Amino acid sequence: MYLYISKRKEWRGILESRISAGITQLIEQLKQEQSSNGSWPYPFETGISTDCYMIILLRTLEIHDEILIKQLTERIMSKQEKNGAWKLFYDEGEGNITATVEAYYALLYSGYYSKKDLQLRKARKYILTNDGLDNVHMLTKLMLAMTGQLKWASRFPVPIELILLPPSFPINFYSFSVFGRANMAPIMVLADRKFSLLTDKSPDLSGLYTRGDEQSDNEPIYSKHTEEWRSLYTTIEKGIKSLIGLPSYIHKLATEQAKQYMLARIEPNGTLLGYFSSTFLMIFALLSLGYSKKDPIIIKAVNGLKSMKCEIKGLTHIQYTTANVWNTSLISYALQEAGLSPTEQVVNKANDYLLSQQQYKYGDWIIHNPTSSPGGWGFADKNTLHPDVDDTTASLRAIARNVQNSQTARQSWERGVQWALSMQNDDGGWPAFEKNTNSKLIHLLPIEKADFLLTDPSSADLTGRTLEFLCAYTNLSKNHAAIRKGIGWLLKNQEKNGSWYGRWGICYIYGTWAALTGLRSAGVQESHPSIKAASKWLLSIQNPDGGWGESCRSDSNQTYIALEASTLTHTAWAIDALIAVSDKPTVTINTGIHYLLDHLYLKDWKTDYPKGQGMAGDFYIHYHSYRYIFPLLALAHYRNKYGPHF
Structure with a gap:
């Protein structure tokens, strides 16, 4: 017995x-x-799409920045698979048709590659084998149409006059999420005007149709219309006809309002709300309205996109947006959880930066939340009017320990907490950017991935983390109505297998981690059936090496799909969730901890595997900061909860 106790103490000492x-x-x-x-300006890496679109934009605008264009082609080529295709993530299969078309088009447009090159011949073969231009994502079809490679459909599913309908109408412009509006405003202008722009350097992609030599006049750019949609479209048309004025006047007014919507939301760096896609679309929309390629607004927008350039493994990448605020809020919090004082220089500098990034302008969120005042934080460092709940609670966690000793921090804290609380949806959950923008009518629109592009529903990740923040860092009673409603939403939206779906991460491990930590902070006991089911599910998907891993295919399939390999981030999320529901370290937790410690600095495809998503099946994010943040949090929480000797 003495020998057993001695060995156990020795093992504990080694682990400690x-x-x-x-x-x-x-x-x-x-x-x-x-x-x-x-x-911390860690890259926000999103594959090759933005690199491709940047080349296409520069060539279309006849901005011959050859150094940048050549750099971008080098990164695009570095990502090509042996079969000629490009992928969005490691285990996607043979390739991704949309990414491959975008790469093929951009490389040709760059002028540094021709159709005769072996790499492009292989890409062309893959494209034709997989239904060609007919099979790409709707947003890519729109890009191809506006650059003269596809014909515009006869009508767009959302007429531009929709922008004039009042918020009281069953479906209106503000039924869309703010991200959706930022992209839809320029799209509606472009589709209405059926604008396209060719240059003397434009490639000819006509040979990539698989249903004939040319696109059929009746071939829709958008997904198929349904009977429900036709009924909704009729309702929209009736609403438009009810507007006072001649049709020509109404059309002109709608076009002007769409333009002003874009111009009013240009950030200081020239981008539309800080996003690559909306800025790219805005530039083309302004061109369609008669703006010169050299107009200062367009030049500033291009420079804003260029300012989001970063370097990854020696190669140039144009980020979709920057993640400085998000990175910094999470890192500051993790460092403090790991034992650093808020007065230490690294934390103090981080928190000063965060305080400088709090937003005091009224953004679009006020439409559905008219009684609140500004006080949130945004995701990107250049963002001034587009806050979100996740960045707000993350920033508030980071400055929480400063509140008692700093009047500035106290004022920021109070504004931030009130704003986050005010953003709760009527269903009890929390959205990302705007409350109550999840109209069921939106799902009837024949727009591909409309549920991701145009809605901002309550989600387990946002609701769980907001609950965790409110219960662990404020003096809000756990019997407060907002807390009870948040708990109710999570319990109601748990999957049958015990997991939760995380909208902004990959995917079920992410959502389950957020939900469990939120519920436990809100006082839901370990013995609760929901907690027990979630714990059992996490135990059931642990890999033999002690870690966890989840495939990006989970989001498209709407069910958990194992990665068949462990990643640092997924493992850290799972461990942190299990620590939250276990009073003592278990064998499962300990083997997970050993996985983290054994792989902290391993560099392979699993390290680069996406951990975030924005549009299932089409848009994935590799956060370069996550490999440090979440292992640090899991290790710190293990040590903090189980004591110095475990």
């Missing part, structure tokens, strides 16, 4: 030493990579 060493290593790594302004 390894955890402390791991935490120290991660802290030092983060300290070294903090920028001079206190933020």
Whole structure:
């Protein structure tokens, strides 16, 4: 017995030493990579799409930035598979038709590759084998139409006059999410005017149709119309006809309002709400309205997109947006959870940066939340009028320990907490950007991925993390109506297998981690059936090596699909969730901890595997900061909860 106890103490001592060493290593790594302004500008990596579109944009505008164009082609080519295709993630299969078409088009348009090159001949073969241009995503078809490669459909599913309908109408412009509006405003202008622009450098993609040599006049750019949609379209038409004025006047007024909507939401760096896609579309929309290619607004927008350039493994990438605020809020919080004082320089600088990023302007969120005042945080460092709930609660966690000693932090805290609370949806959950923008009518629109592009529903990840923040960091009673409603939403929306779907991450592990930590902070006991079911599910999907991993295919399939390999981030989420529901370290938790410690600095495809998503099946995000943040949190929470000797 003495020998057993002795060996157990020795093992505990070794684990304690390894955890402390791991935490120290991660802290030092983060300290070294903090920028001079206190933020962490880790890349927001989203595959090759933005690199392709940047080349297409520059060539269309006849901005011959050859250094940048050549750099972007190098990164695009580095991602090509042996079969000629491009993928969005490692285990996607043979390739992704949309990504391959975008790459093929951009490489040809760059002028540095021709159809005769072996790499492009292989890409062309893959495209034709997989239904060609007929099979790409709707947004890519729109890009092809506006650059003269596809014919516009006879009518767009959303007429531009919709922008004039009042918010009281069953479906109106503000039924869409703010992200949806930012993209839809320029799309409606372009589709209405059926604008396209060819240059003397435009490639000829006509040979990539698989249903004949040319696109059929009746071939829709959009997804198929349904009877429900036809009924809804009739309702919209009736609403438009009820507007006072001649049709020509109404049309002109709608076009002007769409233009003003875009111009009023240009950020200081020239981009439309800080997003690549909306800015790209805005530039073409303005061209369709008669703006010159050299107009200052267009030149500033292009420079804004260029400013989002970063370097990854020696190659140039144009980010979809920047993630400085998100990175910094999470890292500051993780460092403090790991034992650093808010007065230490690295944390103090980070929190000063975060305080400078709080937003005091009224954004579109006020439409559905008219009684609240500004006080949220946005995702990107250049964002001034587009806050979101996730960044707000993350930033508030980071500055929480400053509140008692700083009047500035206290004022920011109070505004931020009130704004986050005010954003709760009527169903009890929390959205990302705007409340109550999940109209069932939106799902009837024949627009591909409309549920991701145009809606902002309550989600388990946002609701769980908001609950965790409110219960762990504020003095709000756990019997408060907002807390009870949030708990109710999570319990109601749990999957049958015990997991939760996370809208903004990959996917079920992510949602389950957020939901479990939120419910436990809100006082839901370990013995609750919901907690037990979620814990059982996490235990059932642990890999033999002690880690966890989930495929990006989970989001498209709407069910958990194992990655068949473990990743640092998925493992950290699972461990952190299990720590929240276990009073003592279990074998499952300990094997997960050992996986993290054994792989902290491993660099392979699993490290680069996307952990975030924005549009199932089409848009995935590799957060370069996550490999440090979430392992650090899991190790710190293990040590904090189970004591110095575990």
